[in-house]
Amino acid sequence: MKVRGVNNRGSILVAVLFLAAVMGVLVAVATMSLQAGTDASRSFAESLRAEEAMRAAIEQIGALSGTTGPPRPGGTIVALGETNVEVRFYDEIARIDLNHAPVDLLAGIFRVVGVGPTEARQYAARTIDWRDSDDQLSEEGGAERTAYRAAGRIDGPRNAPFQHVAELSLVLGIPRRVAAAVAPYVTVASGSEMVNPLLADPPVLMAIPGLKEDQVRSFVDDRVHRNLAPKDLIARLGPVEDYVTDQTSKAVRYEGRVRFGGRNDRRFEVVVTTLPGDTEPYRILAWDANPPERMRQLPQ
Template sequence: MSGANSHRASLPDGRGFIVVVVLWMLAALAALALIYLSYVTNTAVTVAVGADRLQTDALVNAGLELAAYRLTTQPEATRPTSGTFNARVGAGRVSVTFRSEAARVDLNSAPKAMLAGLMTALGVSEADASVYADRILAWRSSTEPGLENPEDSYYRTLGTSYLPRHAPFPHSDELWLVRGIPSAVVERVLPFVTVFSNMKTVNVLDAAPQVVAALPGMTPETLQQVLRARADPNIDPRALVGAAGSTNATTEGSKAYRITIAAEAPSHRLSSAEIVILLLESGDEPYRVLSWHNAFDGSAGKPL
């Protein structure tokens, strides 16, 4: 009898163990369900973000094609040097601004006076601006083989791991490598320079006031006169060039254009890019991309 009683007394403990095991299994299944739900949710979000990115990328490309079409379908003599337009592409929207690179100072073609003038217009002293301009000229100027170049010696003295290129700047960002120019000055200069216009002149119709101020011989009074004159839509371009009083002033554009595109997808995701293209007069392609910079990519923002 005592053995039977002992057996019956042990049954509750066995059942309790089974209940605990079942509870652990239910908890594990719940955890797996939560993990799976989290995975599905994250996957859905990733897919949605990826789809939005594809849409905004497509809109940016559409904006580029529309701008290139507007430029290449017009004769070079009457082609606009700047402009802006908005367009709906499917359920998305794009805002496009284009401007000839002639509106910027070309690091490879501009004379010393214009390079120094730009820095002076940006707040650099005339003495320092002249030195910094010499640094740029020395970087881009060729050197005689077998002869020691003073600029090379200057870089070696500074302990740099490289020497000046002694060739044209391939990109304006290479200005960061030119020694002897403070970083703060380089940062101020970059928005106003290019390597794509291949022009010694700047377009006074489209150039920023700082670039117009860089023209050799430009005075504050003349600058204000030019800025007032170009605001007149009926101004004779030749008169405007004459008012600038510089052989480095023009109203002509270059074949390179800087295109800024802001795109908004149907989900209101925003994206933008700054692209420089070269218009081609022959061949299968109407243009060639010279530079592409994605300036901003956000999940949402203020509608265009």
């Protein structure tokens, strides 16, 4: 009987220790969950603060421009209390518009990112077939619904304008890596068949049919160092009038980095437009939180 009593007390002790260990684990898990929840709440709050700071910076830049049109390309730091917003902004006509550009200009930007001439032309034709409203091939190499079906796709081309640059990766045959490579040089918001070479990056200039690398290099150098009238500077590109303009659009891209008291930062890429007679100062066309790191060098 004495042995049985010792065993019972031992069993009870083991059970108590086991329960204590379980309770310890549960407390640790609960603490970790609480901490994770706190961190998530803090991150969410900072995201909201960053978004509001970016909006405030856009509104301040627009107000300082003093016009209803887009501000001139530039960059600035907007101070909002302990929060600083580093912003670069430029007209979307510096990019090639997927919804309006002709096939030659589209093929050009595909070639610039390393696609062969035949495939580049095919991708360009399929881009046009995606955006146009009919079921007719834009040219040989294009793709309408039957081609998508033959490739095992249950969908087809949108047969309507691109809503976002990322949509390019949905076009039949265009690899995601190619769509990602051209993304910094294309838009869906300028509303123009042409690009403004006074604002465009060198890769966009290289996409213009007929231009060679040495011409582009010389033009960019003149753009920086020579005080020429816009039309005179553009004339130095030669007979490319079908692809270039000195006009601007109503759409502006803002690339922003929001910093909280010098700690961490949040990045944004926002495209806005102004509409005639609109009651709002601007309309957001695209809002990309934490985009790829590619703060653009502004043309001089």
